[in-house]
Amino acid sequence: MTISVEGLAALAVEIQNGLSRSDRFNRMIGSIHHLLRCDATALLRYEAQHFRPLATAGLAPDVMGRRFKIEAHPRLEAIARAGDVVRFPADSDLPDPYDGLIPERHELHVHACVGLPLFSGQDLIGALTLDGMNASQFDDYSDEELRVVASLVGSALSNALLLEQLEQPGNAFTPGNQRQSVSDGNEMIGESLPMQQLKKEITVVAPTDLNVLISGETGVGKELVAQALHRQSARAASPLIYLNCAALPETVAESELFGHVKGAFTGAVHDRTGKFEMADNGTLFLDEIGELSLTLQAKLLRVLQYGDLQRVGEDRHLKVDVRILAATNRDLRQAVAEGSFRADLYHRLSVFPLQVPALRERGEDIILLAGYFCEKCRVKFGLEHIALSAAARSMLSSYGWPGNIRELEHAIYRATIVAQADARSGDILLMPHHFSLDNAADVPAEALPQAEALSPQSLQDATRDFQRQYILQALQASDNNWAACARRLEMDAGNLHRLARRLALK
8 A cells, every 4th residue: 555645745734733842753753653554663863873762653662762873773874874765674684773662572573664864955864764563564655655754754853953942042043053962971861840840940041150059869860960051051162070079088179179289288299270270161060069068168159259269379369260060969958057058158059959850750751761771781781682571661660769860770780681691692671570679569569470488499490380370370361362471471472382381381
């Protein structure tokens, strides 16, 4: 079946009508997914040798958090370099980035795959990928029809990106000005309401020269907020200098901040430039500001008030022009009340306070971040694919994350290493038992199999008993249909039959 003229016309109208809507990309992909009868569809933004998903249909929710480096994904690299419609053979030996990421079909590899590069003029700005489980799924669509779809989507994407740029307050519009690269790992991933509010506040305050106090629990990403503030400021071309105040011994803290001259103290064998001088005309990020001593707080206050400083051991004053971004996981208001933090410094720093939400408050962002870390793990460990099972996604969403994003990242890395020991290939499917989380008992019962009391038997026998009982439960819930049971267990049907025979279930 070819693409009807009416279908293309409806698609064009739908794309243009949705241009100014916040869900513009989702509406666009939904229309294409339906029109072309795909099993999986994705709109990807190209930037800095990466593809970043803007909208998907038919794919696991964690795909939206993944960042695909083209050199690590041969199919995406082929699309980026093609300049035209790319049809991959069903027996192509190039790994598909979406294998294992179509829900309830982890055991199946994508067969039909078409890639459409998207352009703005001569510049590659994105790609549209169409995938299906049937090898001949897109054979009836001509290249010319697919080029029309690519042209419509490319124009809409280009216009949407220009509109997005124009909507940024305080940013001068320049053709070709692009969003921050995703390649350096400093992207703030998340679309939850708390993150949307935080990003909006960053956009508002970044172009100003106000000092900002960034508050939040350990591991929420306060440094990423500081990087975003600097990147969107008028000082972006100047350095962002980082200093962890908690790691500074009292004896060297003043020298680190303000510098020293040769001979100022024992061991000062040459002049040293302090962080304030390094950050001149740029930004100084003072992490864990609440750990500074009262003496250093007083000296820091003077620099903020008058813009001058003295190196240790030197009489002359140096003028500096520095914007201060400070971060803390403490309640500085309470510290002021207790006398451990100066009230005047607090008010100087908190001209525009930002509160970074804890991960447990960010809802669906947990799965996006899990997908992001899965892709990082895949590249780091040289694996073909890493996917999250539905049960694992449910468990991660239900966990309290006291360690926030840092804990989630470490949990994904640990689970991947554990899962590698069970896997016989480079395809990894993360299951709940691959994770070791402190309050896993809080996971809903349907997401995690119930363990019985330990009995005096070997681990191998206990594992076989558990597998036998769990498969029988799944088989009963599937009306004794082995194919449905395999889908429920997210297993290849052939592997399930072989396992059932080993367990004497068949």
